[in-house]
Amino acid sequence: xxxxxxxxxxxxxxxxxxxxxxxxxxxxxxxxxxxxxxxxxxxxxxxxxxxxxxxxxxxxxxxxxxxxxxxxxxxxxxxxxxxxxxxxxxxxxxxxxxxxxxxxxxxxxxxxxxxxxxxxxxxxxxxxxxxxxxxxxxxxxxxxxxxxxxxxxxxxxxxxxxxxxxxxxxxxxxxxxxxxxxxxxxxxxxxxxxxxxxxxxxxxxxxxxxxxxxxxxxxxxxxxxxxxxxxxxxxxxxxxxxxxxxxxxxxxxxxxxxxxxxxxxxxxxxxxxxxxx
Amino acid sequence: xxxxxxxxxxxxxxxxxxxxxxxxxxxxxxxxxxxxxxxxxxxxxxxxxxxxxxxxxxxxxxxxxxxxxxxxxxxxxxxxxxxxxxxxxxxxxxxxxxxxxxxxxxxxxxxxxxxxxxxxxxxxxxxxxxxxxxxxxxxxxxxxxxxxxxxxxxxxxxxxxxxxxxxxxxxxxxxxxxxxxxxxxxxxxxxxxxxxxxxxxxxxxxxxxxxxxxxxxxxxxxxxxxxxxxxxxxxxxxxxxxxxxxxxxxxxxxxxxxxxxxxxxxxxxxxxxxxxxxxxxxxxxxxxxxx
Numbered sequence: 293x294x295x296x297x298x299x300x301x302x303x304x305x306x307x308x309x310x311x312x313x314x315x316x317x318x319x320x321x322x323x324x325x326x327x328x329x330x331x332x333x334x335x336x337x338x339x340x341x342x343x344x345x346x347x348x349x350x351x352x353x354x355x356x357x358x359x360x361x362x363x364x365x366x367x368x369x370x371x372x373x374x375x376x377x378x379x380x381x382x383x384x385x386x387x388x389x390x391x392x393x394x395x396x397x398x399x400x401x402x403x404x405x406x407x408x409x410x411x412x413x414x415x416x417x418x419x420x421x422x423x424x425x426x427x428x429x430x431x432x433x434x435x436x437x438x439x440x441x442x443x444x445x446x447x448x449x450x451x452x453x454x455x456x457x458x459x460x461x462x463x464x465x466x467x468x469x470x471x472x473x474x475x476x477x478x479x480x481x482x483x484x485x486x487x488x489x490x491x492x493x494x495x496x497x498x499x500x501x502x503x504x505x506x507x508x509x510x511x512x513x514x515x516x517x518x519x520x521x522x523x524x525x526x527x528x529x530x531x532x533x534x535x536x537x538x539x540x541x542x543x544x545x546x547x548x549x550x551x552x553x554x555x556x557x558x559x560x561x562x563x564x565x566x567x568x569x
Numbered sequence: 570x571x572x573x574x575x576x577x578x579x580x581x582x583x584x585x586x587x588x589x590x591x592x593x594x595x596x597x598x599x600x601x602x603x604x605x606x607x608x609x610x611x612x613x614x615x616x617x618x619x620x621x622x623x624x625x626x627x628x629x630x631x632x633x634x635x636x637x638x639x640x641x642x643x644x645x646x647x648x649x650x651x652x653x654x655x656x657x658x659x660x661x662x663x664x665x666x667x668x669x670x671x672x673x674x675x676x677x678x679x680x681x682x683x684x685x686x687x688x689x690x691x692x693x694x695x696x697x698x699x700x701x702x703x704x705x706x707x708x709x710x711x712x713x714x715x716x717x718x719x720x721x722x723x724x725x726x727x728x729x730x731x732x733x734x735x736x737x738x739x740x741x742x743x744x745x746x747x748x749x750x751x752x753x754x755x756x757x758x759x760x761x762x763x764x765x766x767x768x769x770x771x772x773x774x775x776x777x778x779x780x781x782x783x784x785x786x787x788x789x790x791x792x793x794x795x796x797x798x799x800x801x802x803x804x805x806x807x808x809x810x811x812x813x814x815x816x817x818x819x820x821x822x823x824x825x826x827x828x829x830x831x832x833x834x835x836x837x838x839x840x841x842x843x844x845x846x847x848x849x850x851x852x853x854x855x856x857x858x859x860x
Contacts (some may be wrong), residue, residue, distance in 0.1 A: 301573075304664075306662060306665065306666050307666065308660060309662060310663065310666060313659055313662075313677070314673065314676060314677055316675065316735075316736050317677050317679070317680055317735065317738075317739055318677075318679065320688070320691050320692070320695065320735065321679060321680070321683070322700065323691070324687075324691050324694075327694070336607065341851045368754070377587075377686075381583055381584040381587050381588075382579050382584055384580035384583070384584055384679075385580075385584035385585065385588075387577075387580065387581075388577045388580065388581035391594070392574075392577050400585065403588070403592075403593070405848075406590060406827065406845070406848075407592045409788070409789075409792035409793075409796075409844060409848065410592065410596075410796075410839065410841070410844075411792075411795060411817060411837075411840055411844060412796060412798070413794030413796070413817055413820050413821060413824070413837050413840065414595075414596060414599060414838075414840065415591075415592065415595050415596070416824075417593075417595075417599050417824060417830060417833065417834055417837060418595035418596075418598040418602075419595060420599075420609075420825075421602075421609070421614065421830070422595075422598075424609075425614065429661040436589060440591065441588075441591050441592050441736065442601065444587070444588060445585070445588070448584070468676065471590050473576040473577070473582075477580075498682060501684070502683070502684035502685065502686075504685065504798070504799040504802070505686065505798050505799065505821075508802075509825055518708045519684050519686045519687075519799075522684075522686055522687060522690065523690075523802065523803055524616060524800075525690070525691050526690070526693075526803055533694055533697075533700075536694070537691070537692055537694070540687040540690060540691060543684055543687050544683050544687055545594065546619065546684070547683060547684070548682060551585045551676050551678070551679065552655050552676075552679070553683040555571050555674070555675050555678050555682075555743075556674075556675075559743055559744060
């Protein structure tokens, strides 16, 4: 009996520690949301007010006065473009990595990994110079190209893990039954890898959606993406904290919703090879 | 089998060519620029002048570079060590309680999914001296920092690292957790039969078995920290003075504010070299392939 009680206390302690940890990591998100539905007077009061009447004035202002919907549109165009390129060109490459053991595979994969961890500033200079020369600065295309570099590397990295989990025997069966290599890929392998593909697409979009540096350097008035617009709430004349938090919530909400559902695939894909499941 | 080789070459070729042309050739161009005197506004690209290692000598003689390098180093060491330590603790705790990923792991990972720019703004807001909640809490604890955390020379960088730790510790924790879940049971049972205590099991079995996962985690974090830009841009803009400027930020300033792209390219090449060297070093130290 005593043992059982001690176990129960231990369990209770562990659960409370987890609860506190969770609270610590979620607090700033909750705080941003709360600030975004306060009017300016309530937001500035210290100690913070716990009870207040929520208002959506900040959200109305960021769309009406600052035209945030244009930035959202730009972000979506860029994210979809970069993801499309990455998926079309990256999937076959990932498949090659998963199914072959060529001598240059290792070297090539290091190159892919290097593209993923490449600091944006490294690529931004040649892209900026080249785009300025051919008049592509401030267009969607140049940002899409920039984002496709890390999105594609990410796609190859993730999908290789998912393809490796699919037994080769299934493909061999299809080929014995008369499928060509290409048909096997499209009719057998890709359908099995659908969860991995969906997760990869989602996280590619998130990577592009969250990028600030490429967008800051390569976009102009018309093509400004959401993160750059959010950064501009910081002005020398003062901060619009309420509006800023509202824009932050808009930029964050879709990411949080999607990642809640797809995170387990992200971790699985990224650690594939390092984790023997 | 021959036909297979042709098939794989054919389908992967477009991707390889694309990646080479969008990553490798631009890098070569940056390296090329770094050996030239080139100001984007003043000199047309056709008029650039070869100056050999001139830009690199300029950099290494400049105290700004060494200040930024030191800040990058502090950021790297403090960030990675704290994130790994807390992350490992959280991972072990979650593993003990749930044995698997669940809603808790999904929720805790949310900060790592947010745009760094938003996190920077949120933390700047919370560190605000007039109505920020952190400054309020600090003053309640009797800690008074002159000019507030982000406005003080000695604490500005720590404030940024604090935001970084908040954002990325969960990510480290969940990566380690996924490693823990995949570990074999036999060594642990054997150790327990032999009478090892919890701490001995952790240091002698768990951590060595986790090596590959830890390597991945450290690699990703180090690369991310070296290229950190967004949070610094909105939290301090490198200030006060250059107190929180890291290499990446100095490179941005030189390239896109001064448009001194010759020196800027040299900066960028140095940053890229650091990322590569760090990655190789981590691989060599931690990634002992035992399979």
